[in-house]
Amino acid sequence: MEELQKLSNAIRQYEDGDLLAVAEIRETAETLQTRVEDEQIAQILENIVTTAEEIVLQGSSEENLQQLQELGSALISSASEEEVPEEGQEQAREPKKGPQQSKEQVAANLKEVTIEDSEILSSFLVEAHDHLDDIEERILDLEKSYDEQTVHDIFRSMHTIKGVSSFIGLSKIKGFSHRLETVLNSMRTGELEIEEELVDILLNGGDVLQQMVSDIEAQAEGLDTSSGEAVIYEGRVDTSEIDTRLEPYLQKIESGAAEEKTAGAVEKSGTPAAPGAAESQVKPEKTFAEELISPEMIQKFVEETSDLVDTAEKTMLELEKDPTNTAGIEEAFRAIHTVKGNAGFFGFAILEKMCMGIEGILDTLRTGARSPDPQIVNLLLQSIDGLNATLQRVHKGEILPGELSDSSVSAEKAVASKEEGDYKPLGDMLVEMGIASQEAVDQALDMQRMRLGEILIDQGEAKQDEIEKALEQQGKEVPEKKDQFASYRIKRRDIRVDTERLDKLFDLMGEMITAESMVINNPELEPYDLPDFERASNYLSKISREMQEITMSMRMIPLEGLFSKMRRLVRDLSKKFEKPINLEITGEDTEMDRTVMEEISDPLVHIIRNALDHGVESAAKRKAAGKPETGTVKLSAGYEGNEIWITVADDGGGLKRDALIARSLERGLIQGNPDEMKDEDVWKLIFEPGFSTAEKVSEISGRGVGMDVVKKNVEKLRGKIDIQSVEGEGSTFVLKIPLTLAIIDGITFTVGPQLYSLPITDVIQFHKASEVEITQTSTEDVVINLRNEVIPVVKLYDFFQIETEKKRVEEGIVIVAQARDHKLAILVDEIIGYRQIVIKSLPSYMKDIRALSGCSIMSDGKVSLIVDTGALISYVLE
Amino acid sequence: MGKQILCVDDSVTIRKLVKKALEPEGFEIIEAENGQVALDQCGKCEVSLCIVDVNMPVMDGFQFVEALKQKPEYSHIPVVFLTTESAAQKKQVGKELGVNGWIVKPFEAPSLAKVVKMLVKQ
The missing domain is CATH 1.20.120.160 (HPT domain)
Known part of the structure; x- marks a missing residue:
């Protein structure tokens, strides 16, 4: 009788989805079924078993849940007439109590914990240490700068520690980590502001937790449970200090939650004509x-x-x-x-x-x-x-x-x-x-x-x-509220700085690197051996390098904003072209210089438009090709070496080699035999001015202008575009943009009295040419034969009209440089060396000089002009 | 060989616990530390039941179930959430995704075995 009552209670308390409870109910009903004599009750019990199984296997529905409830009540009413024999079933039916509950020692603060399996315990200890190390590192990160993901990661680690410790019965660790977790959760949801005290508590709390785990670890050493259970003690580490400090925060969270509840209740009981904040929060479908x-x-x-x-x-x-x-x-x-x-x-x-x-x-x-x-x-x-x-x-x-x-x-x-x-x-x-x-x-x-x-x-x-x-x-x-508002300050993690001031700082940083170089490489110091000075200057260099990095990072903003604009674009275009398209975005937290991002926006829009218009096929075509009807465009970003790569990949038809070649021949864009062209060279034809392969010209893409402009824009940023494409499978465009624009590694050399620099990324090799390698092709043109490769030579003194004594190729040094897939041998007088150079824009009266991208001040105060390899090559080839 | 049960949890301890609870009952436990790995495992084995944690890195429990239920070849596999999340809202999310139910941590080995046996007929 008592057992039936209990079963009935269990059914009444059953919460939808709780598998442990439903399993318990099913089993109890089954056991009782064999023992009751009353057929009616036995029938009810059998029905309970089948209903419970249905709930678990077919999922709960209103009907079967209600049925279970009805059976539960029926049980009581029927059983009131029937006595059930009680034969020490208590033990079998009662869920086995955890040892931690039965052996609680309240007297001392010490708590005995029975360990059933030392292997599990040691696995927990190792895991807990890992998590705690992680947590500490992340909290330190948090102290430096707030990041939602970091808080989330800390929360998850803490959550795991809590969960696992509760299994093993380490209730003190569980309780303590639970309190920390509660605070972390509120930080995660923004309920609690991240402040110094809180970070401090978390750090110290992590330490205390670490001590607790270490304490258990010390006891667990040598613990052997192969012959049965073993006992260790918990509670030797004092958590009271942290607990006291946590208290105000926990109270704040609790009162916040209570408020929310009442607010929610009021909202629900209110008139339906007033949909408030709480309601829209619950609304499952987001626009x-x-x-x-x-x-x-x-x-x-x-x-x-x-x-x-x-x-x-x-x-x-x-x-x-x-x-x-x-x-x-x-x-x-x-x-x-x-x-x-x-x-x-x-x-x-x-x-x-x-x-x-x-x-x-x-x-x-x-x-x-x-x-x-x-x-x-x-x-x-x-x-x-x-x-x-x-x-x-x-x-x-x-x-x-x-x-x-x-x-x-x-x-x-x-x-x-x-x-x-x-x-x-x-x-x-x-x-x-x-x-x-x-x-x-x-x-x-x-x-x-x-x-x-x-x-x-x-x-x-x-x-x-x-x-x-x-x-x-x-x-x-x-x-009352007004007073509250008066004290209200929106706590923020950033301050606004005029970008002009930021740019100024940026400029000054450049100046400082120049000035530093002037001091450290000062020619007057050259004759002396100055070990102390060397050390000091190394230290200075290190600091200025760090400062430079920080200054750069100040202008960096995540790509998130730009990428979410693309989400909108894809949505609109997908509707317009009537092609269902799924945009997958990754790496939106990659940061990029703000000015660069502004420049990259248009090219990116163009590439994505093309991917949607020309890349992804119509749903019908896709279906015929055995592809999912919904096309996928993946937009991703990430750091690769000294560059940021922004990738747009579609799973459309890919570029068609034959079509591209045919079109290019038609427009006279190909010299030589098209069959010998490498695929990647064929793909690059789309960057040629006046190229368009679209079979039909659509409103947004395919007017034959565009890709060449895209390329120009990207090259302006000293970036590149790579294309990979497989016919029938899709194409991938990779925009490779250098991380920083203003400071580059460069090679500096002389032509006559003038200094010039080239970005080191453009340089392939230096060469002292011998007479046999040089061929005069016309009165002016010279080529050089290097490892069976014929490379045109540009005499820089001639190009820039500078007086020098080294006029013949074999007298000077040849720098082989590469840009836009062409090689060029640049004749210079002498190589000065490798420097970090700060690019400054040219004064306006020098803007018209061709093939220069900027200038830089050298350590001795001289100005070096930075050669734009790409532009130089196009001039020479023309 | 017993029926295969996929245990998805980022904590190796929990995975071991599940293993210890179920292996004596004749089940074979396949482990995965996050949803992504779990999905890969589904392709390699004949999974009869997934026991899934909610909070995991890379791909959490909800995302995993969502992905699983979208694939016709896996959608029949029963799923149980093994979690400390007791918020009703989350349970509702789980239900809508089509999970069979949840088990709140901590659990006792015999209870887990009971639930599993109910879901997987040997």
Whole structure:
């Protein structure tokens, strides 16, 4: 009887999906079935067994869950008449209690833990140490810079430690790691700000955990469970200090969770006409726009908006002090206008609405329709407080971005937020207080040329004192919250720096490297042996190298933004071409120089457009070719040596060699025998100006301009494009962009009195030519024969019109350089050596000189001109 | 050879525990440390049941199940989540993905064996 009662309870408490519980139920029912005498109960028990099996094997449905519940209750009612024999079944049915629970020693802080399997324990110890080492390293990273992934990784490691320790019965380790995990989880979700104290606690907490594990390890040494269970003690490590420090955070999290729950409950019981934040969070299907809006983007939005609102606030405060100081109104107007636009994009309708009101008033001030009297400034300041308040809620995630355009929902949201005691626009307040009708307010808002209150007075809709009362009310409405807002600061991990200042820093860094080189390689020091100076200068070089790296990294931003633009592009084009396409993005966290990224955007768009238009075939064609109907375009980025590679790979038809050659012949782009061309050379034909293979010209791609421009843009960045393609399987475009633009490794040489440099990546070899290798092909043209390869020679003194004594090829040195797949032998006087050179742009009066990409100041103060190998080759070949 | 059960967990300890619990019952345990590896394993073996952790690097439990259920040749394989996640929302996600249920860590070897035997008829 008692057992049936228990079974019935177990069924009542059964939570959908809990396999352990359902297995227990099934087994208990089966065992009891053999023992009960009452046929009716036996039948019920049998039904329980089959229903439980159905739930597990076929998945739970409302029917079978309900059936189980009914059987559970039926069991009790039937059993009340029937006695079941009890023969020490307790043990068999009762789940075996973990040893840790039964042997709890409360007296001392020590806890006895029974270890059943030393192998498992040692496996845990090794794993725990690994995780803790990982955790420590990552927390240190976190201290340097915040990274969501890092927090996530720490969380996961902590989670694993918790999970595994709970198995073994190490409940102290489990409990402690659970507390740390809770805090980490809140950091992960943004509930807790990452602050110094927290990082410190985590670090120390990791240490304590490490000690706990080591303590167990010491005891476990030599522990042998082959003959049975062994006992170790837990709790010899004191966790109280960390626990005390963790307490406030845990409380904060708990109160946060409680608040959320009540908020959720209120939301649900509320009218369906007010879909609030909580509801949209649960909504499973995200619209495309919502997918685009990542938490980071919202974070950026909050930061930017916060700055803009601050700007507006500053102006207002200045206006308050000096009403004649109207200089900032324009700026404030623009700031609020931007906020309005951004808020609209993110779907924060309430913010948008508030901005609209403020913007309207600012507009009247801006155009001089009204003068900024203290009252109006006060109203504006209050509105700005309201904006800040709402912004804070966005920051906390209480207001989520909504649909991009659905205005009805947005309006409802605005109402919903307002009902939660938010800042109320004056107009709403007036309507609520019954002073003015909604229409009158709307009308007035439409005009919005004058201050709302005054319009209403003018129109006789409201009296002056009533308006003032409303204004007063508006001010009073949220007094507690206002205080909260006053202390509110959006904690941010970055500061805004004008890019001009950043560029200046960048320039100065370059200057410093030059200056450093001037000191260290100073010719006056040459005759002396200066070991101490050498050491000091090495140290200086090391530091300046590090500084250079940091300066560079400051201009780096992740490719994420650019890549998400591509997501949109692919979506739109996929619709347009009616080709279902799946874009897979990886490596979006790869960072790139901001200016380079701007340059790379257009070429990337072009390549992706081409991939969608010409690369991926139509669904019907794909189906016929036995491919999945949905095409795949993979966009990825990553570091390769000193370059960033951005790869666009499609699984379309690939480039067609024959078609490319035929088209090129038609356009006269090929000299020589096309059959002898290597595939990669054939692919490169698409970069030729005026080339287009598209069978039909579409709106966006295939006009014959494009790929050559893409190539030029990429080459401007000293980058390259590689193509791999297999007919029928797809093509891959790889943009290879050098990491840094401003500082390169170069070879410096002389021609006459002038210094020149070449990027070391262009140089293949140096050669002192002998007479037999040189052939005069015409009065001016000379070629050199190197290892059976005939390479044209350019005499740099001739090219740049410089006086030198070394005019014959065999007198100087030949530098064999390569660019755009052509080799060129450059005749120079003398090689000076290898240097790190800082590229400076040429002064404008030198811009017209051909084949120079910049200049650089050498250690002795002389200027070296940097030769653009690619351009030089094209000049020579022409 | 007994039926093959795929245990997907980034913790080697958990994998060992599962092995110890199930091998005496005549099951063969195949291990995978994340969803990606697990998917590869599915192609190589005749898997009768997947016991899957939720929090894993590279490919987590949800992603794994999603990928698994998308492949017609594997979609029939029952899946059990072995997890410390007890949040109802996550369970709902699991259910929608088509998992048969979850086992909350820590578990006892006999209980695990019970569940497995119920799902895999030998």
